[in-house]
Amino acid sequence: xxxxxxxxxxxxxxxxxxxxxxxxxxxxxxxxxxxxxxxxxxxxxxxxxxxxxxxxxxxxxxxxxxxxxxxxxxxxxxxxxxxxxxxxxxxxxxxxxxxxxxxxxxxxxxxxxxxxxxxxxxxxxxxxxxxxxxxxxxxxxxxxxxxxxxxxxxxxxxxxxxxxxxxxxxxxxxxxxxxxxxxxxxxxxxxxxxxxxxxxxxxxxxxxxxxxxxxxxxxxxxxxxxxxxxxxxxxxxxxxxxxxxxxxxxxxxxxxxxxxxxxxxxxxxxxxxxxxxxxxxxxxxxxxxxxxxxxxxxxxxxxxxxxxxxxxxxxxxxxxxxxxxxxxxxxxxxxxxxxxxxxxxxxxxxxxxxxxxxxxxxxxxxxxxxxxxxxxxxxxxxxxxxxxxxxxxxxxxxxxxxxxxxxxxxxxxxxxxxxxxxxxxxxxxxxxxxxxxxxxxxxxxxxxxxxxxxxxxxxxxxxxxxxxxxxxxxxxxxxxxxxxxxxxxxxxxxxxxxxxxxxxxxxxx
Amino acid sequence: xxxxxxxxxxxxxxxxxxxxxxxxxxxxxxxxxxxxxxxxxxxxxxxxxxxxxxxxxxxxxxxxxxxxxxxxxxxxxxxxxxxxxxxxxxxxxxxxxxxxxxxxxxxxxxxxxxxxxxxxxxxxxxxxxxxxxxxxxxxxxxxxxxxxxxxxxxxxxxxxxxxxxxxxxxxxxxxxxxxxxxxxxxxxxxxxxxxxxxxxxxxxxxxxxxxxxxxxxxxxxxxxxxxxxxxxxxxxxxxxxxxxxxxxxxxxxxxxxxxxxxxxxxxxxxxxxxxxxxxxxxxxxxxxxxxxxxxxxxxxxxxxxxxx
Numbered sequence: 001x002x003x004x005x006x007x008x009x010x011x012x013x014x015x016x017x018x019x020x021x022x023x024x025x026x027x028x029x030x031x032x033x034x035x036x037x038x039x040x041x042x043x044x045x046x047x048x049x050x051x052x053x054x055x056x057x058x059x060x061x062x063x064x065x066x067x068x069x070x071x072x073x074x075x076x077x078x079x080x081x082x083x084x085x086x087x088x089x090x091x092x093x094x095x096x097x098x099x100x101x102x103x104x105x106x107x108x109x110x111x112x113x114x115x116x117x118x119x120x121x122x123x124x125x126x127x128x129x130x131x132x133x134x135x136x137x138x139x140x141x142x143x144x145x146x147x148x149x150x151x152x153x154x155x156x157x158x159x160x161x162x163x164x165x166x167x168x169x170x171x172x173x174x175x176x177x178x179x180x181x182x183x184x185x186x187x188x189x190x191x192x193x194x195x196x197x198x199x200x201x202x203x204x205x206x207x208x209x210x211x212x213x214x215x216x217x218x219x220x221x222x223x224x225x226x227x228x229x230x231x232x233x234x235x236x237x238x239x240x241x242x243x244x245x246x247x248x249x250x251x252x253x254x255x256x257x258x259x260x261x262x263x264x265x266x267x268x269x270x271x272x273x274x275x276x277x278x279x280x281x282x283x284x285x286x287x288x289x290x291x292x293x294x295x296x297x298x299x300x301x302x303x304x305x306x307x308x309x310x311x312x313x314x315x316x317x318x319x320x321x322x323x324x325x326x327x328x329x330x331x332x333x334x335x336x337x338x339x340x341x342x343x344x345x346x347x348x349x350x351x352x353x354x355x356x357x358x359x360x361x362x363x364x365x366x367x368x369x370x371x372x373x374x375x376x377x378x379x380x381x382x383x384x385x386x387x388x389x390x391x392x393x394x395x396x397x398x399x400x401x402x403x404x405x406x407x408x409x410x411x412x413x414x415x416x417x418x419x420x421x422x423x424x425x426x427x428x429x430x431x432x433x434x435x436x437x438x439x440x441x442x443x444x445x446x447x448x449x450x451x452x453x454x455x456x457x458x459x460x461x462x463x464x465x466x467x468x469x470x471x472x473x474x475x476x477x478x479x480x481x482x483x484x485x486x487x488x489x490x491x492x493x494x495x496x497x498x499x500x501x502x503x504x505x506x507x508x509x
Numbered sequence: 510x511x512x513x514x515x516x517x518x519x520x521x522x523x524x525x526x527x528x529x530x531x532x533x534x535x536x537x538x539x540x541x542x543x544x545x546x547x548x549x550x551x552x553x554x555x556x557x558x559x560x561x562x563x564x565x566x567x568x569x570x571x572x573x574x575x576x577x578x579x580x581x582x583x584x585x586x587x588x589x590x591x592x593x594x595x596x597x598x599x600x601x602x603x604x605x606x607x608x609x610x611x612x613x614x615x616x617x618x619x620x621x622x623x624x625x626x627x628x629x630x631x632x633x634x635x636x637x638x639x640x641x642x643x644x645x646x647x648x649x650x651x652x653x654x655x656x657x658x659x660x661x662x663x664x665x666x667x668x669x670x671x672x673x674x675x676x677x678x679x680x681x682x683x684x685x686x687x688x689x690x691x692x693x694x695x696x697x698x699x700x701x702x703x704x705x706x707x708x709x710x711x712x713x714x715x716x717x718x719x720x721x722x723x724x725x726x727x728x729x730x731x732x733x734x735x736x737x738x739x740x741x742x743x744x745x746x747x748x749x750x751x752x753x754x755x756x757x758x759x760x761x762x763x764x765x766x767x768x769x770x771x772x773x774x775x776x777x778x779x780x781x782x783x784x785x786x787x788x789x790x791x792x793x794x795x796x797x798x799x800x801x802x803x804x805x806x807x808x809x810x811x812x813x814x815x816x817x
Contacts, residue, residue, distance in 0.1 A: 012678060012682045049686060
C-alpha cells in the first residue's frame with residue numbers, strides 16, 4: 001500500500017512526487033517539438049505532481065518570460081490537441097511554473113545557477129535532468145552536474161535522475177567511456193537512456209501480446225517460426241541532419257538502438273515478473289545470444305550497406321545522398337543497411353532474423369514480420385491451383401499501429417481454391433481515444449523512477465559490441481564499393497541476395 | 510474513344526499531394542463508418558431505467574467512441590412483449606416488466622466478454638438478479654440513498670460503483686496529490702474540518718465518506734456540506750484545521766480546478782488543472798476500463814451513511 005493514505009483505490013495512475021525537470025537544450029528542436037508538448041499533455045491528463053516545475057537551460061538569453069513564450073509557441077505548433085493549446089488555463093498554469101537559466105555548458109558558474117534555481121523552486125523534491133543537447137556535450141554536462149553536487153540525492157524524496165538521448169556513444173569504446181563518466185556521478189538506477197521506440201504503444205503491446213496470452217508463446221520458437229523480418233523504412237532523406245548523419249549512418253542511427261530493441265523484445269525469454277530488471281535481464285540474454293556479424297577468419301559480414309541515388313519519392317524528384325547539402329561527394333556513409341542475424345539459443349537456433357532500415361524508401365513503415373513454417377504436408381496441392389502461402393504474424397509499429405495475421409482460407413465456390421486473407425487488429429480503430437506520444441510515457445516513467453522502457457548500460461554496450469566490428473570492416477572500403485539504390489525503390493540487389501542465399505526474400509511492403 | 514480534355518481521371522475525387530494519399534484514403538471513411546467497421550467489441554453495456562433517463566443514456570452511449578461495445582437499452586414498463594429495435598450494435602427494449610430484466614440481459618449479452626450494467630434507477634429489489642449477470646454494476650440513481658444501503662450485499666455478487674463516484678475521480682486525485690507533499694501529509698493528520706459545496710449533496714457526502722474512511726477519522730467529525738442548486742455537482746472542497754487548509758475550487762468555466770495548499774512551512778502551492786471530460790460518455794468509458802472490485806467506493810459509501 002502507498003504511504004499516501006489517499007492513494008489506495010485511486011483510479012488514476014500514480015503521479016510522481018514533487019519534481020523539477022531541468023532541460024539542458026531548452027531552446028532546441030527536441031524540446032520544442034516533443035518535450036514541451038508532452039509536458040502539456042501530461043498536465044492536461046493530471047499526470048504531473050502538485051509541485052512540478054521546469055527549469056530550461058541553454059545558451060540563448062531569453063529569461064523566464066522568453067521560455068514561457070517558447071512553451072506557448074511550441075504548443076501551438078506541435079501539440080496535437082483540440083482548441084487553442086497555449087492559451088488555456090492548464091497551459092497558463094504550467095507556464096507559470098517554467099523558469100529559465102542561460103549560460104555556457106562549459107562554464108561551472110552555470111551549474112551553480114542551476115543548483116540555486118533548484119533550491120529556490122523546489123528544494124525538497126526530486127530533480128530530473130534531461131540532456132536534450134548534442135551527443136558531444138553529454139560528457140561535459142554530466143561531469144559538471146557531478147562537480148556541482150547535483151547528481152547526489154540528499155534524501156529519497158530529493159532524488160536526482162538523468163535522461164540521456166540517443167545516440168549513446170558512437171562505438172563500443174565511446175559508449176563504455178560515456179558509461180564510465182555517467183557512473184562516476186550517477187548510479188545506474190539514476191540513469192534513463194531514452195529510446196523513443198520503447199515508448200510506442202505497439203512496442204509495449206509486444207510484451208502483452210507475447211506474455212499475457214497463452215496461445216502465441218507455444219509457437220514462438222524454432223519449431224514453428226521460419227524466420228523474422230524487422231523493417232524500419234523512411235521516405236525522408238537526410239534533411240537538415242547531414243552533419244550528424246555523415247558521422248553516423250543507418251547502422252548507428254537506427255540498428256544499434258531501435259532495431260536492437262525491437263529484436264530483443266521479439267526474441268527474449270519470458271521474464272519472471274513485469275519488473276524493470278526482470279524485463280531488461282531477459283532482453284539482455286537475447287542480445288548476448290546474437291552471433292558476431294563479422295566472420296573473424298574471413299572478415300566477411302552478414303551486413304549489406306547502400307546509399308540512395310537520385311530518384312522519385314512521395315511524388316517528387318529527390319537528389320541522391322551525395323548531392324545533399326552538407327554531404328561529401330565521396331561520402332561512404334550508408335543510408336540503407338540490411339543484416340542477417342543468428343541467435344544461438346534453444347529457442348531460436350536456426351531461425352534467422354533479418355533486419356533492414358533505410359532512408360528514401362517508398363514507404364514510411366516500421367514492422368516486425370514473423371513468418372511461420374509451412375504445414376508439414378500440402379494436402380491441397382492437387383485440388384487447389386494456388387500454392388499455400390506461409391502464415392505470417394505482422395506487428396505494425398508505425399504508422400498504422402496494430403497486429404495482423406495472414407492465414408489461408410477457402411475462396412467461396414464449388415472449387416477447393418485457397419487464398420491468403422488478413423485478420424487485422426488496428427489500434428487506431430479497435431479503440432478510440434488518443435494514443436499517448438512516446439515522450440509522454442517516457443517522461444512520466446522517468447519521473448516515477450521506472451526504468452523498464454529505458455536502455456540499460458550493458459544493453460547499450462552489448463549492442464555496440466555487435467555493431468562496431470562491422471564499422472571496422474567497412475572502414476577500409478572505398479566510396480565506389482558501396483552499392484546504391486534509386487530513391488523510392490525498396491533495396492539494392494545486394495540486400496535481396498542476402499536473403500536469397502537462404503532461399504528467402506524480403507517482404508514487399 | 511474520344512478523350513475529354515480537362516476532365517480528370519477520377520471526377521469525384523479530391524486533389525491531394527502524393528504524400529497525403531494514405532491519409533486522404535483513410536479520411537474518406539467517416540468516424541461512424543470506421544467505428545462500425547473496425548472497432549473491437551470489448552463489452553456489453555446494459556442500461557436499465559425509467560424511460561426518460563434512457564434517452565439521455567442512449568445519447569451518451571452514442572458518444573462513447575473510446576471502445577467498441579454492444580449496447581442494450583431497457584426501459585421499464587408492463588409489456589411482456591416489448592417493442593424491440595436494433596441498430597448496428599445497439600438493441601432497445603421499451604416497456605419491459607422489471608422482473609424480466611435478467612432474462613433479457615442473459616439472452617442479449619455478448620458471451621465471453623464482460624457485461625457492465627448501468628442502472629439508472631428503479632426498484633432496488635430487481636437489482637440482485639441483474640448484479641448476478643454482470644461483471645460490473647454502475648449505479649446512477651437520481652436519489653441514491655436507497656440503493657447505497659444495498660451496496661454491501663450487491664458487492665458480494667459483482668463489482669459495484671456509482672457514476673457520482675466516477676465523477677469524483679479527478680477531485681479525489683487532486684486531493685491525493687496534496688498528500689504526496691511531505692509537509693502536507695504531516696499537517697493533514699490533524700485536519701478534521703471539511704467543507705464541500707455543490708449542487709449534489711449526495712456526491713458531497715460520498716467525497717466526505719471517502720476522506721473519512723481513507724484518513725480514518727472515526728466518530729465525531731461533522732463535515733459542512735452545503736447545497737448550491739445552480740452550481741456543478743461539486744464546486745468547492747476545503748479541508749483544514751482552521752489555520753491551514755487545502756482547497757479545490759472549480760473555475761468559472763467549470764472545466765478546470767484550482768488547487769491550493771496553505772500549510773505551515775510550505776511555500777504557497779497552487780496550480781490549475783483540467784477537470785477532464787465529465788460527460789456521461791467519458792465517465793462510462795472510465796468505468797469500462799476498470800475490472801476489479803472498488804473497495805474504496807464501498808468504504809466511502811459505508812462511511813458516508815453518517816453524514817446526512
